[in-house]
Structures are given as structure tokens and as C-alpha cells.
Amino acid sequence: MAYDLSQTLDLEGSGSSSASPHWVLGVVRFREASTFSRADMASRSLDGSEVAAERSRLVVRSDCVSLATSGSKESHVKNLVAVLAGERDYLAEVLPDDWVFCWIVRDSDAADDLARRFGAGEPCNEFLSGLKHVGRVYSVRRHLVTGDDGRKRVTYMLQGNGFKELDRAVFWDPYLSMAAPTIDTWLGRLGVAVDKFFADDGIDVNKAIPTLVDILFGTGINQRTANPAGEDVLQIVSGGTAGSGEAPYAYCVPASVGAVLASGSRSKGTGVLAYADVLLPLFGRQVYGTDSRGSPWAEFLPADLEPLMGRFLPDPPELSGRPAWSVLGDYLNPAVNEMYTALRADRSGRIQPTFVVRQLPFSTRLLDVPEKTEFLSLPRWKLPASMVADADIGRSAALRFNFELLTGSAIAQAQPDVVTYARVNSPAVRDDQDVRRNGLCPDMQSINVGIYEQQRGPDKWMRLRADMLFGGHMHLSGTVSCVGVLEPIAEGDNLEYDGVVYHIESVSHAASLSEDGHRSWSTTLSLSHGVRADESTSALTAPDDRLWAATSPGELQAGMPGLTYAGVDPASGDPLGDESGNFFADLSAARNS
Amino acid sequence: MPTLRDGTVIPHYLGVSRPSGTTPSAMVFGNASLRIGEVVEVIHADDPKSVTKRFTEYAVLVQHRDGAGVGAAVTYGHCVVASLYGGEADFDTYTLRARSRDDLQSDTGDGSKVLLLCVNGDINSAFIVAGARGSEAPQDPGTQGGHRAAREFNGVRQEIDRTGTWAVTVKGATAANGDLAPGVDPDSGGASLELESGGDARLAHDEQVFEVLHSSRKVRAAGTGGVELDAGSSEIVATAGRVRLGSAGASDALVRGTTQRRAEARRNRDAASALSSASAAVGTAGSLASAAATQLAAVAALHATPITGPVTAAPALAGAAATVGSMAASLAQVAEALGRVTAAFVQYEAGSADYLSAKNTTD
Numbered sequence: 001m002a003y004d005l006s007q008t009l010d011l012e013g014s015g016s017s018s019a020s021p022h023w024v025l026g027v028v029r030f031r032e033a034s035t036f037s038r039a040d041m042a043s044r045s046l047d048g049s050e051v052a053a054e055r056s057r058l059v060v061r062s063d064c065v066s067l068a069t070s071g072s073k074e075s076h077v078k079n080l081v082a083v084l085a086g087e088r089d090y091l092a093e094v095l096p097d098d099w100v101f102c103w104i105v106r107d108s109d110a111a112d113d114l115a116r117r118f119g120a121g122e123p124c125n126e127f128l129s130g131l132k133h134v135g136r137v138y139s140v141r142r143h144l145v146t147g148d149d150g151r152k153r154v155t156y157m158l159q160g161n162g163f164k165e166l167d168r169a170v171f172w173d174p175y176l177s178m179a180a181p182t183i184d185t186w187l188g189r190l191g192v193a194v195d196k197f198f199a200d201d202g203i204d205v206n207k208a209i210p211t212l213v214d215i216l217f218g219t220g221i222n223q224r225t226a227n228p229a230g231e232d233v234l235q236i237v238s239g240g241t242a243g244s245g246e247a248p249y250a251y252c253v254p255a256s257v258g259a260v261l262a263s264g265s266r267s268k269g270t271g272v273l274a275y276a277d278v279l280l281p282l283f284g285r286q287v288y289g290t291d292s293r294g295s296p297w298a299e300f301l302p303a304d305l306e307p308l309m310g311r312f313l314p315d316p317p318e319l320s321g322r323p324a325w326s327v328l329g330d331y332l333n334p335a336v337n338e339m340y341t342a343l344r345a346d347r348s349g350r351i352q353p354t355f356v357v358r359q360l361p362f363s364t365r366l367l368d369v370p371e372k373t374e375f376l377s378l379p380r381w382k383l384p385a386s387m388v389a390d391a392d393i394g395r396s397a398a399l400r401f402n403f404e405l406l407t408g409s410a411i412a413q414a415q416p417d418v419v420t421y422a423r424v425n426s427p428a429v430r431d432d433q434d435v436r437r438n439g440l441c442p443d444m445q446s447i448n449v450g451i452y453e454q455q456r457g458p459d460k461w462m463r464l465r466a467d468m469l470f471g472g473h474m475h476l477s478g479t480v481s482c483v484g485v486l487e488p489i490a491e492g493d494n495l496e497y498d499g500v501v502y503h504i505e506s507v508s509h510a511a512s513l514s515e516d517g518h519r520s521w522s523t524t525l526s527l528s529h530g531v532r533a534d535e536s537t538s539a540l541t542a543p544d545d546r547l548w549a550a551t552s553p554g555e556l557q558a559g560m561p562g563l564t565y566a567g568v569d570p571a572s573g574d575p576l577g578d579e580s581g582n583f584f585a586d587l588s589a590a591r592n593s
Numbered sequence: 594m595p596t597l598r599d600g601t602v603i604p605h606y607l608g609v610s611r612p613s614g615t616t617p618s619a620m621v622f623g624n625a626s627l628r629i630g631e632v633v634e635v636i637h638a639d640d641p642k643s644v645t646k647r648f649t650e651y652a653v654l655v656q657h658r659d660g661a662g663v664g665a666a667v668t669y670g671h672c673v674v675a676s677l678y679g680g681e682a683d684f685d686t687y688t689l690r691a692r693s694r695d696d697l698q699s700d701t702g703d704g705s706k707v708l709l710l711c712v713n714g715d716i717n718s719a720f721i722v723a724g725a726r727g728s729e730a731p732q733d734p735g736t737q738g739g740h741r742a743a744r745e746f747n748g749v750r751q752e753i754d755r756t757g758t759w760a761v762t763v764k765g766a767t768a769a770n771g772d773l774a775p776g777v778d779p780d781s782g783g784a785s786l787e788l789e790s791g792g793d794a795r796l797a798h799d800e801q802v803f804e805v806l807h808s809s810r811k812v813r814a815a816g817t818g819g820v821e822l823d824a825g826s827s828e829i830v831a832t833a834g835r836v837r838l839g840s841a842g843a844s845d846a847l848v849r850g851t852t853q854r855r856a857e858a859r860r861n862r863d864a865a866s867a868l869s870s871a872s873a874a875v876g877t878a879g880s881l882a883s884a885a886a887t888q889l890a891a892v893a894a895l896h897a898t899p900i901t902g903p904v905t906a907a908p909a910l911a912g913a914a915a916t917v918g919s920m921a922a923s924l925a926q927v928a929e930a931l932g933r934v935t936a937a938f939v940q941y942e943a944g945s946a947d948y949l950s951a952k953n954t955t956d
Contacts (some may be wrong), residue, residue: 338605338606340605396597398603477600477601479596479600527602529605
């Protein structure tokens with residue numbers, strides 16, 4: 001399925017479109033700047049309804065003279081930088097860790113409507129709402145600058161981080177655990193039942209990550225674990241609600257945030273949301289169908305989610321002092337799985353902060369492994385050449401691989417020579433000819449598997465990675481800049497451009513208002529893994545060769561500039577142009593020769 | 594995602610690094626952490642797989658995790674146990690147990706849990722420096738146990754308790770889980786040697802006991818099947834202030850056999866001599882009595898003749914009288930001999946105090 005990004009540009013008819021991009025910043029502000037009482041040396045209150053209490057929402061329209069958002073798969077934290085100018089004192093209006101939203105749209109009416117709805121606490125995250133950032137204010141700074149003309153100007157720089165909650169550290173005091181034996185064992189420490197973590201042969205990635213997310217950002221650690229005697233003497237878990245019969249939330253989110261994102265709260269009365277309430281999880285190996293499911297956003301969600309591969313030693317997770325994202329990453333098995341965050345549309349078309357854990361979706365149709373996600377099966381955005389301003393696309397030998405070896409490590413080995421058995425049962429995948437030609441370019445990793453995979457050898461996994469990596473020097477990659485994309489195009493999606501399907505590694509939006517009042521908005525995409533969208537267009541015959549794009553001269557011509565009137569016929573060397581002066585006909589003839 | 598200078602976008606699941614030909618793999622030469630693992634195989638010195646061909650080697654399944662990273666199980670092959678003394682003349686060796694269960698479904702097994710260190714961080718030079726108790730190991734006794742030490746190896750248990758008492762108990766060869774090994778007779782185990790802090794010592798197996806009782810200044814040996822002292826052809830000397838045979842309350846004095854036997858011999862000799870004399874005298878008396886009887890008979894016959902009978906019988910009568918007189922002498926000899934017999938017995942009895950031990954008794 002391919003979603004044409006030009007459909008909202010209304011290019012029919014005239015073949016051109018004009019837009020005047022506008023942007024809106026919305027800030028959900030906490031009522032209390034500080035919650036600590038020095039007199040008590042503790043929080044002033046542990047009431048859950050107060051932790052997310054708000055003051056009036058703030059909307060920034062014309063004061064924002066430029067903004068830029070960026071997000072990549074490499075980092076789970078998304079960034080926002082906005083430059084504000086105007087009369088308002090943003091140092092006082094916006095405080096660190098207030099919630100900030102950013103929309104970029106193509107006309108002022110849409111921006112006005114967004115501003116109204118945000119102010120009214122209505123949902124503002126429809127598929128074409130232009131929502132580009134959801135996060136927390138990281139910093140607000142005022143710059144006083146004296147210009148060359150002697151005039152002083154004041155601007156504010158607001159920086160925001162999205163998904164920063166996943167970077168928060170967990171603190172666990174070992175000295176408390178010695179005094180309170182109920183939290184001494186690591187599962188007891190988390191208040192988790194064994195079957196929430198374990199499969200038969202180790203910690204299961206399909207269970208561990210969702211359970212940890214719920215503990216760290218959702219329901220949290222329940223009262224039975226945090227305070228088994230029910231006594232109000234020691235706060236073992238921060239985030240608890242004193243006297244509340246419900247489990248305390250590990251991470252509380254204001255109600256307005258839920259309103260903007262149309263997310264419900266798991267709370268029974270306070271309206272306070274847990275962070276997990278606004279975080280859309282997408283766990284599992286993604287399986288996409290070919291049948292249309294009606295709405296465009298539904299096409300971007302997998303038809304099915306299968307279990308991921310990965311078993312881990314039953315070691316207790318090191319919780320203290322580590323970011324939550326790092327703790328989650330311990331159970332990912334990155335050799336075959338990936339974990340990232342993005343703003344994506346859910347099944348109802350609403351853009352939500354999404355936490356994706358899936359198998360690497362770079363398999364080809366030629367791979368004979370049932371547990372794969374084919375790269376070309378992923379739904380894709382289709383970028384017409386008319387939207388592209390800049391493109392830097394190419395290949396590199398840095399991505400060449402010709403030797404794939406994975407060593408499986410399980411929680412137990414029935415025989416001491418199991419690695420040898422694994423080598424025999426699952427030898428390395430090699431492209432010997434390529435090794436002879438270019439030298440060894442290996443990919444070798446140790447992965448966590450179940451006992452059975454370890455004995456048999458991770459053959460399936462090696463073939464998955466070999467299929468993904470071999471021929472990487474033929475993949476196209478680079479960056480493309482285009483006019484601002486309204487749709488929720490996100491890292492982790494695929495993009496089709498000029499007959500090549502790429503994987504989006506990062507998305508950046510830059511919008512600005514120049515001093516002469518000119519508004520501009522561009523979207524920059526970092527792309528990788530470019531392969532031919534339709535193998536039938538390949539002139540090559542070998543099945544593996546037909547995967548690659550731009551293997552024949554004349555391909556990837558979309559958006560290429562034409563020859564000038566000073567061009568010559570490549571065949572004859574004569575200047576182009578017939579008696580009528582119509583050099584386009586000669587040009588076409590020259591190209592077709 | 595990293596982007597190379599030429600504009601190549603590196604996918605997020607790959608990283609960028611420079612190849613380093615001089616930096617050895619951290620896994621091979623940077624293994625400086627104390628590791629914990631379980632012995633999964635024992636390779637004896639005569640095993641073809643042995644590398645050293647001299648020392649017992651072990652394959653250890655190590656749970657590898659560096660820092661906060663994800664753990665993995667790695668087998669260290671051919672590990673050897675570190676030596677306590679490191680010398681040729683002084684050594685202390687022992688073997689470890691390999692996992693006995695070969696069950697794919699099991700996680701940790703019953704093999705020895707060990708701690709390893711690699712010399713110079715080289716994973717191929719791993720030494721087993723200590724053991725680590727697993728969840729199946731016997732639980733420590735707690736507060737009441739106090740300051741103590743205990744060791745058990747293949748069914749031989751040594752323990753020093755909080756009072757300083759040292760005890761060794763042999764229960765028989767054991768399996769990896771501490772139970773008696775198959776084929777071991779459960780009744781045969783239980784021999785113990787105990788040196789108490791109070792000074793007593795005890796070597797025992799059930800009711801068979803050899804004790805040194807410092808508290809009562811005694812040495813005691815007891816056995817329901819008997820107590821044997823076998824000195825071969827050498828002598829057994831028991832020196833004591835008193836010897837009681839049979840029971841602690843034995844009060845019957847032991848006989849001094851030699852003394853008694855000598856006195857008895859002398860008595861018997863004397864009595865025999867006296868009786869012999871008496872016998873002879875009685876014989877003589879008997880003969881004389883017979884002669885006297887003959888003579889008297891003759892006298893009596895003579896007395897049948899009046900007046901001349903007594904005259905003629907007078908010599909016979911005198912002769913009979915003399916004979917009787919001689920018989921009396923013989924009887925006197927008998928009496929004297931009997932007196933000597935009596936004296937022999939009296940004398941024997943007079944020395945009776947010497948025939949019994951004054952200190953040693955029996956029941």
C-alpha cells in the first residue's frame with residue numbers, strides 16, 4: 001500500500017500548489033512550579049490529583065518565528081527547537097517539564113482551528129492535524145541581543161524533548177531492600193509474577209518489555225509490594241498515592257495532555273493519566289496484509305503481530321541509576337529486533353506517541369524463513385518528485401557484508417561443546433566470492449536464544465541477518481528534502497521515491513518566518529535501505545540482482561533537470577533543435593535512442 | 594543514525610567504527626572480572642581431551658555479564674582448580690562435581706558452582722579460585738550456630754562448632770545432591786571422631802565407642818559385639834590402682850593364682866606326705882592288730898586249758914600285748930601324720946590372705 005503525499009497538496013489541474021505554512025505551539029502547564037517542602041524535607045503532598053494539576057493552557061502562534069522538529073530511529077528522544085519573539089515573557093510563562101505540542105499546517109485557518117481546540121481542551125491529533133511534536137519543555141532561554149543597528153532584540157529559545165520519560169532513571173536503594181525482605185528478590189522488587197516475565201526457557205522478550213513498561217510508566221509497583229503492611233511510615237516507591245487503594249502511577253500525566261491526544265485515563269476518579277496511557281505500544285513481529293482496510297491510517301498498522309524471538313538469562317535487571325530505556329533494551333535482542341519511538345497514527349487515525357518493538361523489517365521475498373517481515377510489505381509513503389527540493393542519494397561500500405555469524409547463548413547448556421555443535425549445525429553464512437574480491441566484511445554477534453536454538457544453532461537468525469545485510473553496498477541511501485509533509489510521516493516507515501523504496505531513518509521539519517514575512521516549511525528525510533519498488537522493471541535476470549535499484553542507466557530520473565538549449569545530440573554531436581526550434585522533440589528522440 | 598561524510602546514511606541497527614588490528618578482543622584478553630559458573634564436565638588427566646595431561650580439568654558454564662549489559666552463558670573449557678600451596682611437596686587437591694542431570698529443560702544444575710578468574714584476562718587461562726553456594730546448598734544454622742566451621746566432602750564431614758568441639762563423621766560416599774550414592778549401605782556410615790572442647794574425645798559408631806573422658810579421668814571402650822585386645826605374641830600390661838572385672842560394682846577379690854597355687858601345692862605335698870605316713874602307720878597297725886589278734890587267738894586257745902593255759906598263754910599274751918603296743922605306736926604315728934595333715938591345711942589357710950588380690954576384683 002502506498003500513500004501519495006501529494007494528495008493533500010491538490011496538484012490536480014494546474015499541477016501546482018501553494019501553501020502558507022502556519023504553526024502552533026501548545027503548552028500544558030503545571031499549576032505548581034515546585035512540589036518540595038523544605039520545612040518537611042519531602043513533597044508537600046502525595047495526592048495523585050495534585051501531581052498533575054494544571055494552570056491555563058498556553059497557545060503560541062505568531063510569536064513563534066521558527067521551529068524545527070527532529071526525530072530519528074537511532075535515538076528514542078525527539079527534539080523541538082522553537083524561537084519565540086514578542087511581548088510575552090516566556091521565561092515566566094513556560095517552565096521546564098511543562099508539556100509542549102507542536103503543529104505545522106498549510107494554512108492559517110487550520111492553525112486557528114487548532115489553537116481554538118487546544119485552548120478548549122479538545123482532541124487535536126487527527127491524521128491531517130499536522131501534529132509534529134509531543135513532549136516536555138527541556139529549556140527556555142531568553143536572548144537579549146544588540147544588533148548591528150544598535151537595536152536590542154529579545155528572543156526566546158524553547159527546547160523540547162519528546163519521549164524523554166523513557167530516559168528517566170530508576171533508583172532502587174539496596175539498603176532498603178535489606179530491611180524489607182519483600183522487595184529483596186528482584187521479581188518481588190518489581191511486584192511481578194514469574195509468568196509475566198518468563199517463558200519455559202528464559203526471560204521472554206514478548207513479556208519482559210511490556211511488563212517493564214507497565215511497571216515503569218503505567219500502573220507502577222502495587223501497594224502490596226510497596227507497602228505490604230499498609231503503614232504510612234516509609235515511602236518505598238515514589239509515585240505512590242498515600243491512602244489510595246489503587247496502585248500508584250509510576251509516571252503521572254496531566255488530564256489536558258490526554259484530552260489533546262484523545263487518550264483515556266486508567267484512573268477511577270482523578271482523571272490523572274499514567275504515561276503509559278498516552279504511549280501507544282506496538283509490540284511484535286509485524287505482519288502486513290495486501291488487502292485494503294479502508295482508511296489510509298489503518299494501512300500503516302500491521303494486520304497482525306507475531307511473537308518476537310529472544311530468550312534471556314534469568315538475571316535480575318539492574319534497575320538502579322539506569323535510564324528506563326536502557327533497562328528495556330536489555331531484553332530486546334537487537335540482532336534481530338528493533339525498538340524505537342515515533343509519532344504515528346493509531347487505528348482511529350489519531351496521532352499518538354508510539355513505542356514500537358518489532359523484528360527488523362528488512363527481509364526480502366527471497367528469504368525462506370517464515371518468521372520474517374518483508375521490507376516491501378511495509379506500507380509506504382509515496383513522495384512525488386514534484387515535492388522534492390533536494391536529494392542526495394547514493395551507495396557506499398561501507399555497507400558491504402559478506403560473512404554472517406551469530407552465536408547463541410542460552411541460560412543453560414546440556415553439553416559443554418554446544419558452541420561446536422552449533423557451528424556444525426548452523427555454519428556461518430558466507431559469500432565466498434565476495435570475500436575473495438573484497439575481503440572479509442563480517443557481521444558477528446552473540447545473541448540470547450532459547451536452549452533449543454542454542455543447540456541447533458541460530459541458523460534462522462543468521463539467514464535473516466544475511467538476507468538483510470548482504471548486498472548492502474547496493475542499497476541506496478541519503479537524504480531528501482521536500483516541501484513540508486502534513487501527514488504523520490515518521491521514522492520507521494517506508495518511503496517510495498522515484499521507483500525506489502527506502503526506509504526512513506529520521507524525519508526533520510523546519511518552519512520559519514523570514515523578516516520579510518515569507519513563510520517556509522520543509523521536511524528532510526534520512527533514508528536507507530533503498531531497493532527497487534517493482535522488480536519487474538529490472539533489466540537484470542538474477543533474482544538477487546533484481547532487488548537493486550538504479551542498475552541500468554536512465555533509472556532514477558524523476559525530477560532530474562532537463563538539458564538546456566545549448567545541449568547536443570549525444571549520438572551525432574549536433575546541436576539540438578529542429579527547424580521549428582522545438583528542441584524538446586530532438587531531446588526526446590535523443591533520449592530514446 | 595550516523596551519516597558518513599559522503600552522505601551515506603548508516604541504518605540505525607548498524608554502528609560505525611574503525612577496524613583496529615592491534616587491539617585484542619576484549620572477550621579474549623579483557624576478561625578480568627570474577628565470573629561465576631557451574632561445572633558441567635570433569636576432564637581427568639588421562640582423558641584424551643585433557644590439555645594439561647597432568648591435572649584434572651573442568652568445563653564450566655559461566656554466566657557472563659559485564660556491567661549492566663545483557664547476560665549470556667559461555668563455556669570456559671579446561672579450567673583447573675587453583676592450588677592452595679603451589680608447591681611440589683605441599684599440596685591440597687580435590688575434585689569438583691559435574692552436573693549430573695542432562696535435562697534440556699533444567700536451568701541451574703547440581704554441578705559445583707565455582708568462581709573463576711582468568712590470568713591476565715585470558716579466557717583460556719581460567720582458574721577456579723573458589724566455590725559459590727547455590728540455592729540447593731545446606732542452609733546456615735543461624736544465630737544459634739554461632740562462630741563455626743563445617744566442611745563435607747564426599748560424605749566425610751568435619752565440623753567445629755561454637756564451643757570449639759571438632760567432629761569428623763563419615764557417612765559414606767555421596768551423590769551430588771548430598772544423598773548417599775547408589776550402592777552405599779546406609780548402615781555402614783556413621784563412624785565419628787569427636788574431640789570436645791571440654792577435653793573428652795570419642796571414637797564411635799553407634800554403640801561401639803572408645804572414649805577418653807577427661808572430665809572423669811577415664812578411658813572407656815565399649816562394644817556390643819565385644820572388645821578385643823590382641824597383642825599378638827607381645828604382652829598386654831594393664832596397670833591400675835584397682836581392676837574391676839565384670840562390672841563397676843565387682844567386689845569379689847581376684848585370686849592371686851601363683852601364690853595360692855604354691856601354697857596349695859605345699860599343702861597338698863605336706864598332706865600327701867602325712868597321709869602317706871598315716872597310711873603306712875595304719876597299715877602297720879593293721880598288721881599288728883592282725884598279729885595281736887592271732888596271738889590273742891592263740892592265747893584264747895591256750896586259755897581253754899585250765900591253769901596251764903594262762904601260763905602257756907602268757908608269753909603269747911605278752912606277745913599280743915607287745916603287738917598291741919606296737920600297734921599303738923603305729924596308731925600314734927597315724928595320729929601324728931594326721932596332725933601333720935591338719936597342720937598342712939591350717940598352714941594353707943593361714944596364708945589365705947595372700948591368695949586374693951587386695952585391690953582387683955571381679956563379679
